[in-house]
Amino acid sequence: MRDNGFVILVTGVLCDAQERILLLKRSKTNKSFQEYWQLPEGKMEFGEQPRETLARELDEELGLKLKDAESFDVCSKTFSVAGKRLHLLRIIMLTHYKGKILLSKEHSEYKWVNLAQARKMPKLVPGIKEVLTLLNL
Numbered sequence: 001m002r003d004n005g006f007v008i009l010v011t012g013v014l015c016d017a018q019e020r021i022l023l024l025k026r027s028k029t030n031k032s033f034q035e036y037w038q039l040p041e042g043k044m045e046f047g048e049q050p051r052e053t054l055a056r057e058l059d060e061e062l063g064l065k066l067k068d069a070e071s072f073d074v075c076s077k078t079f080s081v082a083g084k085r086l087h088l089l090r091i092i093m094l095t096h097y098k099g100k101i102l103l104s105k106e107h108s109e110y111k112w113v114n115l116a117q118a119r120k121m122p123k124l125v126p127g128i129k130e131v132l133t134l135l136n137l
Helices: 050-062 115-119 128-134
Strands: 006-014 021-026 041-043 065-081 084-098 107-113
Touching: 006 021, 006 050, 021 115, 041 050, 050 065, 050 084, 065 128, 084 128, 107 115, 115 128
Parallel strands: 006 084
Antiparallel strands: 006 041, 021 107, 065 084
C-alpha cells in the first residue's frame, strides 16, 4: 500500500540447503534502482495480508509457490528517490517455497549467497542492508 510516500513492503528471506539466501538483481526496465540487488519483496496491496503479498510476489516475480512463511521482524527506512521522500516499512518473513526459479522481466539475475557475501554486495536497494543485519543464519 502506498499513500503520501509511505510504502509497506513484504520481504521474503529464502534460504537453500546450504543456508545461502536468495538475492535478485533488478533489471534495467525498472523505474528505480536499476541493476541494484534486493531480496524478494513487493508492495502490499490494499486489504492484503502479508502472507498473501508474499505469495503473490513469489509467483509473479519468481514463478515459485509459497509453502510457509513466518514473521521474522519489521524495519523502517526513509530515503529520497527521484526527488521524492519515501518511508518504507518492511515486514520480513522467513520463507519456505516450492518450485524452480523463473525470473520475470523485473529481474535480470539471481544469486544464492551466504550472509557475509550478501552484506558486502554492492548496490543494494535502500533498506536491504538493514534487513541483512537483522539476520543470523
